[in-house]
Amino acid sequence: MTKATCATPARGTGKGALLRRAAVAVFLSGTAVCTTIIGQASAQSYAFTQVEIEGNDRVDAASILRFAGIGRGQQVSAAELNDAYQRIVNSGLFETVELAPQGGTLVIKVKEYPTINIVNFEGNRRIKDEQLAEIAQSKSRRIYSPAQAEQDAANITEAYRQSGRLAVTVEPRIIRRSDNRVDLVFEVAEGRVVENERISFVGNRDYSDRRLRQVLETKQAGILRTFIQRDTFVADRIELDKQLLRDFYLSRGYIDFQVLDATAELARERDATFVTFTVREGQSFRFGQISASSEIDEIDAAEFEALLRIRPGVTYSPSIVENNIARLENLALRKGLNFVRVEPRISRNDRDQTLDVDFVLTRGQRIFVERIDIEGNTTTLDEVVRRQFTTVEGDPFNPRAIRQSAERIRALGFFSDARVEAEQGSGPDQVVVNVDVEEQPTGSLSFGASYSVSNGVGVNVGLTETNFLGRGQTVGINVSSGTDSTSSSLYFKEPALLGRDLEFTFNSYYNVTDNENSFYDTRRIGIIPSIEFPIGEFSRLQLRYSMKKDTVRSVDRGMVDDPATPEDETSNGSSRILLREERQGSPFSSSIGYTFSYDTRIGGQNPNGGILLRFGQDFAGVGGDIESVTTSALALAETKVFNEDVTLRAVVEGGAIKMLNGGTSRVTDRFFGNGKIRGFEPNGIGPRDLTATNEDALGGNLFAVARFEAEFPLGLPEEYGLTGGVFADVGSVWSLDDVRGTAGPVDDGLNLRSAVGVSLFWTTAIGPLRFNFSRAINKETYDKEQNFDLTISTKF
Structure with missing residues (x-):
């Protein structure tokens, strides 16, 4: 066997340079020969007159052949044989798989995954076994899957993280039993609760840190940390807090307010976090000139303008605008004017920090509510949810009214989650309102x-x-x-x-x-x-x-x-x-x-x-x-x-x-x-x-x-x-x-x-x-x- 080495040719001429060029030529020739040999091996093909399957107990041979996808007498390349191996492995039923060509016979040797005898949890105190069993998809009398066990461990970890225990570790272990059975044990190291040791703000001038902390759903740990659950760090809650801050500032006229950043730093001991919100307040604006106008010929805007309840000089708030829009749209409905929408057009006056609002009555799209579908209410009657809607099937579709109905459904306190969405109905002028709720104890x-x-x-x-x-x-x-x-x-x-x-x-x-x-x-x-x-x-x-x-x-x-x-x-x-x-x-x-x-x-x-x-x-x-x-x-x-x-x-x-x-x-x-x-x-x-x-x-x-x-x-x-x-x-x-x-x-x-x-x-x-x-x-x-x-x- 000849071993060839390759070096970078040096610059220059002479005998040394000629020898180096000759060595390179020999190396390239050897490489070409090796490439040819490998190509021939890859091109090798097999034709099997029979297939023997060994080691299967619960999975029948026909199923394994179907996974392999190799027919009798079929020409099979080495690459296709590898693909058959991958298909059998990816079925998730076998711990080991071996394909051994023996002349005209293909021997498939498999070792089936064991059956789960029992699923146990060890080390858990904060979350009960019954709750963890609902999270884990690995169940007794099912086939053990390492991938599923790892996913279950990740889901259990996430459940602990939601309760503020970021240092938790979950390890799936198996204990071998007779008859190809295993006990699956999830070893849980809960760790300490990660509390919000400090919540601070950067960029706030008009409102103190104390006042802004009152707005947040996340709370700061204190002497009552044993009882208060909201002082634990939950990453998903940060997004809610950012929205709460926006709502707080917008309701006080800060139309340019932004949450520039929200970061959570974990303490070295991994038992506390320091949350920082970086904000840009801007200036507070007040209402300026208030008016109403109409783009619909048959509507007199003066009658609608008389119904507005906004005084110039009052601090701007989106909720005040929304309330007045609802008032005007209700008047249109009482007058039998369907598909009338009120669009607030706001003009900004930076010099005196006021916002002029013109409530423009426009013609909306002719879209009707085809039906209202309610799902997830196993206990609550449909009529309890439906009466939160001012809209019924066949009425003109009003997105604002649907949003208000969704808020009323959430305010009932019967549901831990309530989603209300509108989607295309059976026709272009029809929408279906889907209500998906998740009930909670009442x-x-x-x-x-x-x-x-x-x-x-x-x-x-x-x-x-x-x-x-x-x-x-x-x-x-x-x-x-x-x-x-x-x-x-x-x-x-x-x-x-x-x-x-x-x-x-x-x-x-x-x-x-x-x-x-x-x-x-x-x-x-x-x-x-x-x-x-x-x-x-x-x-x-x-x-x-x-x-x-x-x-x-x-x-x-x-x-x-x-x-x-x-x-x-x-x-x-x-x-x-x-x-x-x-x-x-x-x-x-x-x-x-x-x-x-x-x-x-x-x-x-x-x-x-x-x-x-x-x-x-x-x-x-x-x-x-x-x-x-x-x-x-x-x-x-x-x-x-x-x-x-x-x-x-x-x-x-x-x-x-x-x-x-x-x-x-x-x-x-x-x-x-x-x-x-x-x-x-x-x-x-x-x-x-x-x-x-x-x-x-x-x-x-x-x-x-x-x-x-x-x-x-x-x-x-x-x-x-x-x-x-x-x-x-x-x-x-x-x-x-x-x-x-x-x-x-x-x-x-x-x-x-x-x-x-x-x-x-x-x-x-x-x-x-x-x-x-x-x-x-x-x-x-x-x-x-x-x-x-x-x-x-x-x-x-």
Whole structure:
């Protein structure tokens, strides 16, 4: 065998150069000979008179021959023989494959993949075996496939990554058993949760990092990292956060806002990430000149322009534009003008940072909704989803209306995912709206404990189903028991009575108190059916009927020897007023009422705040033993200042009870102002019989309060969920119908009370807690102060 080497020829002439040229010529000749030999080997062909298959057990020989694709007597080249080998291997049924030509016989030797005896998971604690078994496609009694096992390991890894465990490793292992069987074991090393140690922003000038972090779905890890799941790093959530930032800035007039970059750096220990958003804010624009015009001859734009609700100088917001477009398109539909589209044409004025908007009425394409297909709703009835559409089959197709319907479907809370898409129908003028939903659990069973400074520790049990029998109805049962009280309630809501935007609710309750902040007991039972419907863009009206029976009992009689002599002035117990009300027994009350509410916060017109107005009356005397008129009113205004870091809120509230035909109100009917004026205990203010030893609060027929507060950051890391606040309350409870029969004066006058204080708000896993530290400024000598209070923070 001759070994040839090749060197790069050197430049030059002479004997050495001639020898080098000769060596090169010899090398090239040898290369040509080798190439010829290889070509002959590649061109070798076979013809097999028979094929023998060895090693197969479960897979029949005919199937293996079909994979090979070699016929008897067929001329087969070496390349085609290799292709047959690849086809058998790619079938995924064999662990090893060997093709051995032996003269006119082709021997195919195979070793089948084993059967999976059992699939086990080891090392997993955060995700249960049942959940991992659903992820893995490798199953017991199926053929083991290394490729499938690797894919299963990758899917399990991704499931852990979604829960924030980026350091997880999953290794598939097999344990050989008899009869060509294996146990498949996925060894999981979960690693630690990768938390968002810090979320920061670059390029933001008008809004602080703290304010922008409130916008994001991703949260920063803090002292509650054990309970908060949103502080784990999930890569897919970053895209959602970028969109949330865009929506936040656009709703505040920043039309040039961009998220330039979003990066997540992993700590060296792989247990934390540092997320940075790089943004470009731009300038905030306001609305300039607002107008409407028409490109359709038969439409008068003036009528549509009169319907616009945009004031020049207001901060620009796409939601305001969308609301006005919907208003104009609805007017066109009411006038029978189909296929009219409203196109907002915006002119930018950089000098004064305003946007002129011209709402142009144009003729849209004549496209109809052929049908609406709903898939994925195994429990929820089709009608629950369909009633979220203002469009039905055969109506003109309106993309904006379809998008709004999709938002309403997602807002139901019945589905973890809801996709609404339109595609070409059976004709060019037809579209099919496809609704693909993924249901999620809608029921909850809760066991909990509560605490209040006045009532102590309580226990409550609740069962709630928000999609009862898949009809979109809500059913709730709640039972709670405290130190001095027990209450139970049953709640039912039908959100679309008779298939319309008509909400029907039914409430029933049974409450018993045992000397709760008083020296008497009460028992209350009642039912309240009601219907509620919209009467305007921001207003709703509720109509209700109430039937109740209240009992005052176990009034402390002190030293009264004969309970039948209420005028006995030797009593040193409770007030004679309460004794008289106890003797009334359990009068039956039947009333009808209404509540009108106007809430600009629901329309998104002003992202920094809004107002809420509420007015209601109940008229008792529709049968029953009581005749009265009860009136209540509330006005709330809220806004955010200092780049939305500080929230200012003002609430004015009042109520009045007017008894008719000489009747007198009872302690179960009157107002007490509990929770209305901070700085005082429950039943701590209001009219009192100063001659009674107990000096129980009697409540009043009238009350009025005004509350003012501000909430602001404390400069602490926002992941702690702590903010501060200050407040000032002023108001009073006064007026009684009957003060006779007492040994001395009953103070039921209009005596103003006021208190100031500071608050600490703490967002926890069990809900937003509020700690109030207060001091009464104006008070009566008999009032009961409360300088500290712990409550669940609520919103109107």
